[in-house]
Amino acid sequence: MGSSGEKRGEINLFEGRNVQSLMHEYYAKLFPYREIYEWLVYGNDSKNPQADSSYFSRREICFTLDGDIFVRYQSYKSAQEFGAAVRSRCPAKIDIGPVYTVNPQERLKYGSYFGPDARELVFDVDLTDYDDVRSCGDGAHVCTRCWPLMSAAIKLLDNGLRNAFGFKHILYVFSGRRGVHAWICDTAARHLTDEERSAIASWFGIFKGHDEGRAKLSLSYGGIADQHPAVKQAYDILYPVWIEKILPGQRVFQDPKLFQVIMKLVPDPAVAERIRARVKTLEGDEEEEGGGGRKGKGGEISGSFKVDKDLSKMLAAGNDINVAKWKIYEMELKRASEASTGSTAVALRRCLLEAVFSFCYPRLDMEVTRKRNHLLKAPFCIHPKTGKVCVPLDPETVDNFDPDDVPTIYSLLTELRLKAPLKIVEKEGEQDGKEKEEEEKEEEEKNKRKEKGKEEGEGNDDEDKDDESDRKKRFKGESDDSCELKKQDESSTKNTQMMSVSSSSSSKKSDSNSENYNSSLKSNSSNFGSNNEKDPLAPWRRTRMAEAVEYFEREFLEPLQKTNRQEMLQKTRAQVQLNQLKLEF
Numbered sequence: 001m002g003s004s005g006e007k008r009g010e011i012n013l014f015e016g017r018n019v020q021s022l023m024h025e026y027y028a029k030l031f032p033y034r035e036i037y038e039w040l041v042y043g044n045d046s047k048n049p050q051a052d053s054s055y056f057s058r059r060e061i062c063f064t065l066d067g068d069i070f071v072r073y074q075s076y077k078s079a080q081e082f083g084a085a086v087r088s089r090c091p092a093k094i095d096i097g098p099v100y101t102v103n104p105q106e107r108l109k110y111g112s113y114f115g116p117d118a119r120e121l122v123f124d125v126d127l128t129d130y131d132d133v134r135s136c137g138d139g140a141h142v143c144t145r146c147w148p149l150m151s152a153a154i155k156l157l158d159n160g161l162r163n164a165f166g167f168k169h170i171l172y173v174f175s176g177r178r179g180v181h182a183w184i185c186d187t188a189a190r191h192l193t194d195e196e197r198s199a200i201a202s203w204f205g206i207f208k209g210h211d212e213g214r215a216k217l218s219l220s221y222g223g224i225a226d227q228h229p230a231v232k233q234a235y236d237i238l239y240p241v242w243i244e245k246i247l248p249g250q251r252v253f254q255d256p257k258l259f260q261v262i263m264k265l266v267p268d269p270a271v272a273e274r275i276r277a278r279v280k281t282l283e284g285d286e287e288e289e290g291g292g293g294r295k296g297k298g299g300e301i302s303g304s305f306k307v308d309k310d311l312s313k314m315l316a317a318g319n320d321i322n323v324a325k326w327k328i329y330e331m332e333l334k335r336a337s338e339a340s341t342g343s344t345a346v347a348l349r350r351c352l353l354e355a356v357f358s359f360c361y362p363r364l365d366m367e368v369t370r371k372r373n374h375l376l377k378a379p380f381c382i383h384p385k386t387g388k389v390c391v392p393l394d395p396e397t398v399d400n401f402d403p404d405d406v407p408t409i410y411s412l413l414t415e416l417r418l419k420a421p422l423k424i425v426e427k428e429g430e431q432d433g434k435e436k437e438e439e440e441k442e443e444e445e446k447n448k449r450k451e452k453g454k455e456e457g458e459g460n461d462d463e464d465k466d467d468e469s470d471r472k473k474r475f476k477g478e479s480d481d482s483c484e485l486k487k488q489d490e491s492s493t494k495n496t497q498m499m500s501v502s503s504s505s506s507s508k509k510s511d512s513n514s515e516n517y518n519s520s521l522k523s524n525s526s527n528f529g530s531n532n533e534k535d536p537l538a539p540w541r542r543t544r545m546a547e548a549v550e551y552f553e554r555e556f557l558e559p560l561q562k563t564n565r566q567e568m569l570q571k572t573r574a575q576v577q578l579n580q581l582k583l584e585f
Contacts, residue, residue, distance in 0.1 A: 013410075013413070013414045013417055013418075014409075014410045014413060014414065015410075017410075019092075019382060019383075019384050019385070019387045019409055020066050020090075020092055020384065022409050022410070022413060023090050023091075023092065023382065023409070024087075024090050025413055026382060026409050026412070026413065027086050027087050027090060028087055029416060029539040029540070030412055030413075030416075030539060030540045030543065030545055031083075031086065031380060032380055032538075032540060032545075032549045032552075033079055033082060033083040033086070034079055035549060035552060035553060035557060036082075036378065036379070036380070037056070037078075037079035037082060038079075038557060038561065039185075039556075039557055039560065040056060040059055040096070041055060041056045042055065042185075042190075042560075042564050043561065043564030043565060043568060044056065046565075046568070048565075048568045048569075048572065049572055049575075050568040050571045050572055051568065054103070055099060056076070056077065056078070057075050057076065057077045057103050058075065058099045058100050058101070058102065058103055058104070058117065059075060059096070059097070059098070059099045059100075060072065060073055060074070060075060060096075060097030060098060060099075060100060060104045060375075061074045061075060061076065061082065061094065061095075061096065061097070062074065062094070062095040062096075062097055062375050063086075063089055063091035063093075063094060063095075064091055064092050064093040064094075064095070065089060065090075065091055065092060066090070066092050068092075071089075071091075072097075072375075073104040073105060073107060074104075074105070075103050075104050075105050092384045093377060093381055093384060094377070094378040094381050095375035095376060095377055095378065096375065096376060096377075096378050097119075097373065097374075097375050098116040098117070098118065098119035098372050098373055099116070099117050099118040099119065099190075100114060100115065100116060100117055101113060101114060101115055101116075101117045102114055116372035116373050118190045118191055119190060119372040119373075120183045120184060120185050120189065120190055121167075121183075121184040121189040121190070121192060121197060121200065121369065122181065122182060122183055122184070122368055122369060122374070122376050123157060123181070123182040123184075123201075123204075123364055123365075123368065123369055124175075124179065124180075124181055124182075124364070124365040124368040124369075124376065125150065125153045125157075125179055125180045125182075125362055125363065125364060125365070126175075126178060126179035126363075126365065127141075127142055127146060127149065127150065127178040127179060128140070128178060129363040129365075130146070130149050130363060132261065133149075133250065133258065133261060133358065133359045134146050134149075134250060135250045135251055135252075135255040135257065135258055136249070136250065140177060140178055140385075141178070142177065142178040142403045143403070143404070144249075144402055144403075144404070145249040145250065146249070146250070147401065147402070147403055148241055148245035148246055148249060148399070149246070149359075149360065150179070150180050150398075151241070151245075151398040151399050151401070152237075152238055152241040152245075152246075152360045152361075152362070153180060153362035153363075154172055154180060154182075154393065154395050154398050155237055155241070155395065155398070156204075156234055156237050156238065156361070156362055157182055157204065157362060158170065158172075158395040159233065159234075159237055160203070160204060160230070160234075161182075161184060164203070164230065165200065167184050167186045167188075167189055168186055168559070168563070169184070169185040169186050169556065169559065169560045169563065170182060170183070170184050170185070170395075171183040171185065171379070171392060171552075171556050172392065172393040172394075172395055172398070173377075173379045173390050173391070173392055173393065174388075174390055174391050174392075174393055174401070174403065174406060175377065175383070175390060176377075176381065176382065176383025176386055176388045176389065176390045176406075177383050177385065177386050177388065178403075180393065181376055181377065181390075183376075185560055186563075187563075187567060194370060194371055194372055197369055197370050197371070197372070198369075198370045200369070201364065201366050201369040201370055203230075204362065204364060205218065205364065205366060206218050206231070206234070206357060206361055207357070207361050207362070207363050207364075217354055217357050217358065217361070231353070234357075234361070235353055235356060235357075238356050238357070238360040238361065239356055241360055242356045242359065242360050243323060243326070245399075246359055246360060247320065247322040247323050247326055248320040248322050248323060250359075251322055252322050252326070252359070253279060253321065253322045253325035253326065253329075254321065254322060261358070262329070262355055262358075263275070263276065265351050265354050265355050265358065266333070266351055267344070267347040267348060267351060268336060268344065268347075268348065271332055271333065271336045271348065274332055275328065275329050275332045275333075278328050278332070279325040279328055279329070310327070310328060310331065314327055329355075330352060333348050333349075333351050333352055334349075334352075336348050337349045377390060378390070379391075379392060379552065380545075380548070380549070382409050386408070387408040387409045387410055388403075388406045388407070388408050389406060389407045389408065389409070389412070389545065389548065391406055391407065391548040392548060392551055392552045392555075392556065394551065394555070407543070407544040407545055407548065411544065412540075412543045412544065412545055415542065415543040415544065416539060416542065416543060
């Protein structure tokens with residue numbers, strides 16, 4: 001798999017092209033402007049007396065142009081103006097900033113009065129901050145072995161934001177490479193001060209960096225029995241991820257670097273030595289194969305050492321070697337803490353939490369959360385290095401998410417050029433037969449309409465033309481360049497039809513790969529009707545982008561819009577009751 005993130009067997013008509021050279025077509029056809037606008041306007045485009053018509057024009061939009069040219073303090077009055085600017089300037093990245101007190105383009109006129117007025121509460125988590133606890137890779141590397149670190153962060157953030165702070169409208173977005181962004185969009189969250197944002201960030205800020213190769217954690221409580229309820233709840237959320245995903249995925253007890261990390265946490269040298277002796281009864285978990293030893297999930301047990309009795313039972317039951325060794329680690333610490341008193345007992349009990357939190361607890365970029373004027377990348381942008389789309393994530397199914405199976409600019413534009421998703425892999429005869437049947441049915445219906453029109457004296461043909469012109473008017477907002485691209489599409493389709501048929505077997509592989517991302521979103525398609533009626537011909541609806549945008553609409557945008565309407569209605573009623581507002585009918 002290349003840097004584009006393409007799956008094996010997938011058709012790629014754009015191999016060798018860099019991401020920026022394809023952005024013009026992506027922005028012309030696939031970027032969901034209407035959905036982004038309807039989110040960021042928060043109902044202020046309505047005729048409700050509470051609507052603020054200047055709201056969207058006070059929002060900062062920042063473009064990063066090709067060549068890392070940073071263009072801040074851009075603002076637009078409408079979705080059409082925003083879309084036209086994006087298509088014209090073709091940014092490599094779009095960042096969203098706060099809503100200011102005045103239009104940010106006129107900030108110099110207002111001096112000190114200019115400042116942030118509203119801003120979503122945002123969080124940023126990046127896998128590079130976990131390099132000390134990853135054995136699968138470091139830096140920009142991301143795979144299914146280290147993704148559970150991100151899914152653990154999402155689960156813990158989601159629990160705290162909803163249950164501790166009462167927020168409801170939360171959007172999680174894959175950054176396009178190795179991280180996750182969280183947008184909390186409740187009215188109360190958008191109007192938090194910098195000080196209040198810092199307080200919330202600190203509430204989640206248990207991880208405090210590193211000290212001499214050891215994670216610094218803010219766990220200012222006693223032992224397991226008297227810990228803060230929020231810490232206990234966090235441990236309960238993280239522990240299953242630790243056992244099921246992190247221990248076996250990162251091979252914590254098999255990798256020398258990670259083994260040293262976890263052993264540094266043991267406060268008593270004698271206890272540490274006992275743990276080392278017991279877990280080392282497995283010789284060369286990875287190095288030696290053969291030798292007639294018994295096998296656990298993670299490797300083979302050499303016969304040249306005496307195997308610990310408890311460890312032997314766990315491995316015989318099919319436990320992963322790393323999980324089995326953790327159970328020994330856990331067993332020794334609990335036994336030692338029960339035999340100790342005072343601060344030693346507390347430190348030994350605390351060690352188990354430190355181990356889980358050191359590896360799994362979210363490592364937040366605190367400055368992103370604390371300041372209202374901090375920018376964050378917009379959903380549905382394309383990552384300039386990977387070509388991946390910044391898709392929304394479902395916190396309930398985030399464990400199923402595969403960062404290597406995300407739609408890319410290459411795969412989406414290929415789907416458009418082939419005029420359908422790569423699912424078009426039915427047998428050639430069946431496909432041709434279906435097409436003929438559909439054509440015959442359409443012809444029959446047309447003839448019936450014509451006959452009916454003649455009998456009733458109604459111009460049904462004219463109505464068909466009117467419908468077609470209405471459709472054209474709806475999409476008049478696209479640039480002339482977009483129209484040219486449509487023409488290119490028509491000609492390229494002829495050239496690629498043979499390719500789509502001849503590569504049906506590889507398409508089947510691609511289709512099975514795409515199910516990973518599809519299954520990570522709730523697929524209740526019966527709820528899509530109202531959204532499809534708004535914009536049924538949007539090109540993205542013919543690509544894998546549809547799952548991502550429809551999830552965004554259904555699970556995030558629609559509930560948010562409903563809340564916006566309710567809040568405006570409540571304000572209107574209150575003002576009418578206080579005679580502050582008179583409504584004329």
